[in-house]
Amino acid sequence: MGKSEGKSSNVVWHQGHVTRQMREAQNGHRAAVLWFTGLSGAGKSTLAHAVEQRLHELGARTFVIDGDNVRHGLCRDLGFVDTDRVENIRRVVEVAGLFVQAGVLTLTAFISPFRRDRAQARELLGGDFIEIFCDTPLDVCEGRDVKGLYAKARAGEIPAFTGISSPYEAPEHAELVVPTGSEPLAASVQRVMHFLGEQGLIVMGEEG
């Protein structure tokens, strides 16, 4: 028992925070943010959730942050004008940063059409930011039109719809480009998993 025991025990405890490194060691994998970007209907959310499922099966700690769980909660005070879109992404990036500190492999699925916003995310998250471009061509997305949004956008019912009346600025230096418009989902999942293994984020078993 050292000299400083006793009244200073508060200080000793307080310094003993659980660090990100301790959590990563506990989890057996690194934490990072897999930032899925692409047009509406490109398959971002589908791919993110499928990758998460595979990671979970391998024992990883994961979480998907997408529109569904922030637009009705954390960001429900925000609309869709430019300043609100920027603030929406800012909050998502900050929350993703907290999840990384918590040791979680975090997947985000947002159109995030502007390079400057993704650049801001990259700046805030540093080496933890991994940009994954779901590269489905516009005509394929519009042909799918799962939510009927392209039809509405063409009819002028949705202002500033990405790809129709507002630009999508494709990534120029994404860490990974996935041809989500021309390969089966399982192949895209395998592509992402292989990349994560290569990067040393996870330890791949027989599939590496």
Added chain:
Amino acid sequence: MGKSEGKSSNVVWHQGHVTRQMREAQNGHRAAVLWFTGLSGAGKSTLAHAVEQRLHELGARTFVIDGDNVRHGLCRDLGFVDTDRVENIRRVVEVAGLFVQAGVLTLTAFISPFRRDRAQARELLGGDFIEIFCDTPLDVCEGRDVKGLYAKARAGEIPAFTGISSPYEAPEHAELVVPTGSEPLAASVQRVMHFLGEQGLIVMGEEG
């Protein structure tokens, strides 16, 4: 292989989301929010981090959300006027809710002086909200005055300082009251851990 295989494989994958229940099973403990409330200097952050450390040693997945990691990030656009304080707590509650969905035992350390705000947190988080009152009397907190804030507040340099020029509304039905002003930290930690075991949130070993 069922009839619906093939073109509908996207749908099948998308439905196979990793649920909170799957994460809790993976982690071996339940998720919840331990909401530490009390005066400035009551020992909320110290206790939260000490409990987290103990939980981590037991193999639990944990995270502490406190002023340090939100005021400079997620909530850096907010000041300290009433509306901003309310919005600050709202965002913390929403983020805590995401961590719960991620299966994490989440600890928050905020003064959160107003009953209505804590009631809102309880409403949003439902049965996942566990209020822990760090019950250190004002004179003890002021005597400690670790950050020198009470002296400044008494000198009128900090407007609306909780306990001095703004009320602290003590919890009336907290799940747990910890006499943080009159027992050693280790005893408070043990008190919280015992409570968590009793509630079935964690499985206690030899210490139960």
